[in-house]
Amino acid sequence: MNTGGLLALIWLLLQNQLLRCIREELLVAGKFDVCVTSFEMAIKEKSTLRRFSWRYIIIDEAHRIKNENSLLSKTMRLYNTNYRLLITGTPLQNNLHELWSLLNFLLPEIFSSAETFDEWFQISGENDQQEVVQQLHKVLRPFLLRRLKSDVEKGLPPKKETILKVGMSQMQKQYYRALLQKDLEVVNAGGERKRLLNIAMQLRKCCNHPYLFQGAEPGPPYTTGDHLITNAGKMVLLDKLLPKLKERDSRVLIFSQMTRLLDILEDYLMFRGYLYCRIDGNTGGEDRDASIESFNKPGSEKFVFLLSTRAGGLGINLATADVVILYDSDWNPQVDLQAQDRAHRIGQKKEVQVFRFCTEYTIEEKVIERAYKKLALDALVIQQGRLAEQKTVNKDELLQMVRFGAEMVFSSKDSTITDEDIDRIIAKGEAATAELDAKMKKFTEDAIKFKMDDTAELYDFDDDKDENKFDLKKIVSENWIEPPKRERKRNYSESEYFKQTMHQSAPAKPKEPRIPRMPQLHDFQFFNTQRLSELYEKEVRYLMQTHQKNQVKDTIDVDEPEVGGDPLTAEELEEKERLLEEGFSSWSRRDFNTFIRACEKYGRNDIKSIASEMEGKTDQEVERYAKVFKERFKELNDYDRIIKNIERGEARISRKDEIMKAIGKKLDRYKNPWLEMKIQYGQNKGKLYNEECDRFMVCMVHKLGYGNWEELKAAFRTSPLFRFDWFVKSRTTQELARRCDTLIRLVEKENQECDERERQARKEKKLAKNITPSKRGGRQPTESPTQQKERKQLSMDDYANSGKKRK
Numbered sequence: 001m002n003t004g005g006l007l008a009l010i011w012l013l014l015q016n017q018l019l020r021c022i023r024e025e026l027l028v029a030g031k032f033d034v035c036v037t038s039f040e041m042a043i044k045e046k047s048t049l050r051r052f053s054w055r056y057i058i059i060d061e062a063h064r065i066k067n068e069n070s071l072l073s074k075t076m077r078l079y080n081t082n083y084r085l086l087i088t089g090t091p092l093q094n095n096l097h098e099l100w101s102l103l104n105f106l107l108p109e110i111f112s113s114a115e116t117f118d119e120w121f122q123i124s125g126e127n128d129q130q131e132v133v134q135q136l137h138k139v140l141r142p143f144l145l146r147r148l149k150s151d152v153e154k155g156l157p158p159k160k161e162t163i164l165k166v167g168m169s170q171m172q173k174q175y176y177r178a179l180l181q182k183d184l185e186v187v188n189a190g191g192e193r194k195r196l197l198n199i200a201m202q203l204r205k206c207c208n209h210p211y212l213f214q215g216a217e218p219g220p221p222y223t224t225g226d227h228l229i230t231n232a233g234k235m236v237l238l239d240k241l242l243p244k245l246k247e248r249d250s251r252v253l254i255f256s257q258m259t260r261l262l263d264i265l266e267d268y269l270m271f272r273g274y275l276y277c278r279i280d281g282n283t284g285g286e287d288r289d290a291s292i293e294s295f296n297k298p299g300s301e302k303f304v305f306l307l308s309t310r311a312g313g314l315g316i317n318l319a320t321a322d323v324v325i326l327y328d329s330d331w332n333p334q335v336d337l338q339a340q341d342r343a344h345r346i347g348q349k350k351e352v353q354v355f356r357f358c359t360e361y362t363i364e365e366k367v368i369e370r371a372y373k374k375l376a377l378d379a380l381v382i383q384q385g386r387l388a389e390q391k392t393v394n395k396d397e398l399l400q401m402v403r404f405g406a407e408m409v410f411s412s413k414d415s416t417i418t419d420e421d422i423d424r425i426i427a428k429g430e431a432a433t434a435e436l437d438a439k440m441k442k443f444t445e446d447a448i449k450f451k452m453d454d455t456a457e458l459y460d461f462d463d464d465k466d467e468n469k470f471d472l473k474k475i476v477s478e479n480w481i482e483p484p485k486r487e488r489k490r491n492y493s494e495s496e497y498f499k500q501t502m503h504q505s506a507p508a509k510p511k512e513p514r515i516p517r518m519p520q521l522h523d524f525q526f527f528n529t530q531r532l533s534e535l536y537e538k539e540v541r542y543l544m545q546t547h548q549k550n551q552v553k554d555t556i557d558v559d560e561p562e563v564g565g566d567p568l569t570a571e572e573l574e575e576k577e578r579l580l581e582e583g584f585s586s587w588s589r590r591d592f593n594t595f596i597r598a599c600e601k602y603g604r605n606d607i608k609s610i611a612s613e614m615e616g617k618t619d620q621e622v623e624r625y626a627k628v629f630k631e632r633f634k635e636l637n638d639y640d641r642i643i644k645n646i647e648r649g650e651a652r653i654s655r656k657d658e659i660m661k662a663i664g665k666k667l668d669r670y671k672n673p674w675l676e677m678k679i680q681y682g683q684n685k686g687k688l689y690n691e692e693c694d695r696f697m698v699c700m701v702h703k704l705g706y707g708n709w710e711e712l713k714a715a716f717r718t719s720p721l722f723r724f725d726w727f728v729k730s731r732t733t734q735e736l737a738r739r740c741d742t743l744i745r746l747v748e749k750e751n752q753e754c755d756e757r758e759r760q761a762r763k764e765k766k767l768a769k770n771i772t773p774s775k776r777g778g779r780q781p782t783e784s785p786t787q788q789k790e791r792k793q794l795s796m797d798d799y800a801n802s803g804k805k806r807k
Helices: 018-026 041-043 071-076 096-106 114-120 126-140 170-182 184-189 193-208 234-246 259-273 285-296 333-342 364-381 395-403 407-409 422-448 494-503 527-554 570-582 587-601 607-613 619-635 639-667 690-702 709-718 732-771 785-804
Strands: 006-011 035-036 054-060 080-087 158-166 253-254 275-277 304-308 323-326 352-359
Touching: 018 639, 035 285, 041 071, 071 096, 071 364, 080 096, 096 114, 126 619, 158 234, 184 352, 193 364, 193 395, 234 253, 234 259, 234 323, 234 352, 234 422, 234 785, 259 275, 259 304, 259 587, 275 285, 304 732, 323 527, 323 709, 364 395, 395 619, 527 570, 570 639, 587 607, 587 619, 619 639, 639 690, 639 732, 709 732
Parallel strands: 006 035, 054 080, 158 352, 253 304, 253 323, 275 304, 323 352
Antiparallel strands: none
């Protein structure tokens, strides 16, 4: 694609043939200027993209790399680039560490340590607060170019947020009260944060719709009707709001965190006849694009777009909508802001109205208030430099949230849903929102001026005073009815239901005998499966035949039929119990995988080390299992792959031992190897590392062990020998490992040459010893048969010559 003289290569998720074509023909140096791709393709095709030295890398939605340990963040750091640019609407979502992660990506040399970054901006007292603020501004100013939508697009219509509060239906009150009664001790006296979080989640489900609990929806048969609306306060409010929005030609985005709630909303929209689209975490890429295109096309009849807050709140342009309904609020206000910006963005022609639904006198009120306060504090980090570390909601805050409004819930069982007109509800919501905004403005001003009391909590709620604390035990008067989770039945068949109901009046079938079930036997538990199956089959066969005999006996008065099978004998029962005990029934798949990984790491013979990796298993248990594994590993389904992996690991261990022996042999030739050791480089010395560095490396590997590259790197950094050697101190662990492998090859080659010279010397010494006459016996060296023959021939010639002379 040509864009003003630039050749842009658009490389998104494509089929394999197209990918191959792009990779081989288009993605070639000199054939393109700009490559536009997705995060998924950047990860998938990293080996291809890493071949280039990129002038610029520009990442949109850059908060996706806020976690430096994520796969995407690690992949992005692999690319060789001259310049880096991050574009994001939320540089700070949760805490200061995420801001460091982005800065570390931009300049890893400067922002190398998260701990140092935290120390820079740590507020220890009021005296150094102003200094910290100035320091923050100094650090961020060169790297942060902040632009608001109002700065870029002067004609962008405003955004107006209104909190619409609504009461609870009778069914909601019943479930809300029951949820509090279930964990009464935790709510009244406090408990673990995990349990409180679970209670908070269940209460929020109840605020959204009671049909999220299984058994709450009337049925079977499950039919859509007015009960879907009247049993939830928010649905009543939505049912009043949507006709008014439809009348004025608005188009609506509805966000919720719960995908099962989107199922209920989908049923409601079909019941009312509204056309809609939907995106959640299970929506595929093609369906997602098709839904967005269908909603945004000119003259589209789609009125509502259902989206899950997390899946649909990023990277989507839905500026054709002008109303955003947040059916429930996220703990993190930045997520809700991202959701609102799907409509309030450049290209929007109308004023955007945001309606945030809130169930009155419930946990939701405090969740929204906390979110507003968190948003105000987050803004101070970028705008004012305030660096109050944002923590997750703690146990005390959760307890206050759960308790809030409980007295109102228990005091009345009746519905508190208002019958007021929607205009009146919106007017009340605007007044409540203005009041909350004023409260937040004062909170922000106090935070900027550092007026906050040292002992005050950031999220300080009105009802956390001890004098206002009430005892829920005194309020509770009814028995607990446990609400189970709701599972949506999407494919319910009414005809099938009535068919089953008609059959219920039929005469009951005779009760089947209780068949003993064979326990689930896995291959890695090493049971004698064949023999156990035979015993169980025999037992079942006898029971079934006995049952058939009893049936015949009850219905027809005939002679007792002969039973074909025999029951298990006492010896067989004992054998069955013994076979069940011989297997490793307590070993789970997780235990087996841990055992295999430990065998790869330490070798099959190091039982003690293997046992140290196994949780909940004694050394004797592991030794017994290892013995059986060695004998019967071929019974495993995938034993070829498992044994190959173990042997590969054992080969690594063996190779490591060889390396350590080779280095030890080299060092033994010197009295002080740290100073005297020489390395025979031959022709491959290289120019980057000097001999002192190599000597230190070999000696440290001998001391630390081969493979401990982090410790080796730390040794170089702390050693006074290399205090000013920037090159060595800046090497990565991978580079040190490569250099070390090169040195080990040289050491092994030198050891081979030494061994060869020693063998040759021993051989020459032995040969010389054989040639020299022995001092003790004075014996002549033995003659070879050829020498003896020559000597005899000479003697005979001498004898013949002497005879001739005599004649």
